Amino acid sequence: MTSNSADLTELSAQDRILQTAHDLFYRDGIRATGIDKIIAESGVAKATFYRYFPSKNDLIRAFLDYRHQRWMNWFEEALARHGAKPGGGLAPLLPALAEWFQNPVYRGCAFINSVSELGTLADVVEISRNHKQDMTAVIAQLLPEPEQREQLAIAVAIAVDGAIVKAQFENQTSDKAETLAGLAILLKVLSAQKAMDSP
Amino acid sequence: MTSNSADLTELSAQDRILQTAHDLFYRDGIRATGIDKIIAESGVAKATFYRYFPSKNDLIRAFLDYRHQRWMNWFEEALARHGAKPGGGLAPLLPALAEWFQNPVYRGCAFINSVSELGTLADVVEISRNHKQDMTAVIAQLLPEPEQREQLAIAVAIAVDGAIVKAQFENQTSDKAETLAGLAILLKVLSAQKAMDSP
């Protein structure tokens, strides 16, 4: 999920804007990033910017959609890399998330950040809610038991979101050990949930 | 934890500013709230504002300290109201948090929101980290086992933070049933953790 800003030259103007906005919005915050900065760093003219994104709010929505796509792709790919199979259990979650948390550009979940920052915009909240639902659906695929799978997936997603937040509070250069240890406990007890409930 | 804006008349100018800022920052966001709006709603003059808060950043820090105090007081009081005793277990957590999540002005955790919005300000992150440590310490008091109490408290705090975030994504007027059900599962399995580990 690294963004290679050096590769902007081969992209269309629209993609350059979107990728630059993605990086700056994620790093510094949406409101903290003026459109002139995006324009300067993506190397487009103002008229081009407004051709593709008629307003900043349009760009914000595009950013969230783009982020959703990228993140979901990464999430599923990282889980698979760590051995995920349908119904195979929660084990791949921890190393996959560790990968993300330990990325030097990590600054939490773009959707949580956006709702925090722009919670008064209904479509930001809607997009973010949908993102979390999709994340929860992927987690549900990991769970072995069809019974109460949805409920358990929600509980796991809550644990994941909590870890995402806590990792954001840890020093950026740290290995997020405390967060990962706490999440490990949660995933362990949630995995053991079925053993307890099985007759 | 209701703020009664109608009671501002009996407060000092400084407290009026602080309380007004608290309400507006929490409701709309810090950057979304200009100082002129705080000034207008607290009924002070600009010179008075700057007498007590030499810059907006000073006000933000004061807001976070004030919020910390208020929230921690509420948290401990709500747990006690729901039957909390040292070592008495996690049961009071769910109703206490339900109380908060179901408050019509609920908009998540001010500290999570602030880090999301202003993550580039080091002292905002520091204050927020300290807040979470204090919250975790209160949670630790609920746990019965001295062994691994710190680790378990961290896991519980992660679950709580996840629920805080998810409740913010639910519709503001809803009863946050999905979040509370998910959190209930987490607290149940975490509470059962000791039973599993005890010989």
Place this chain on the structure above:
DNA sequence: GTGGGAATATAGACAGGTCTGTCTATGAAA
């Protein structure tokens, strides 16, 4: 080959709004 038009792009001036912070003038209470 040349010229013209269309499409897309660049650089950036400009208007108007919002924001933070500085400051003046005045008023009220002790």
Place this chain on the structure above:
DNA sequence: TTTCATAGACAGACCTGTCTATATTCCCAC
């Protein structure tokens, strides 16, 4: 008189969005 307060003008920075002028490339017709 001192202290603390009010109302609000003002400067400068930043922001979003509108618009002008210009440049480049491609395609087509002559």
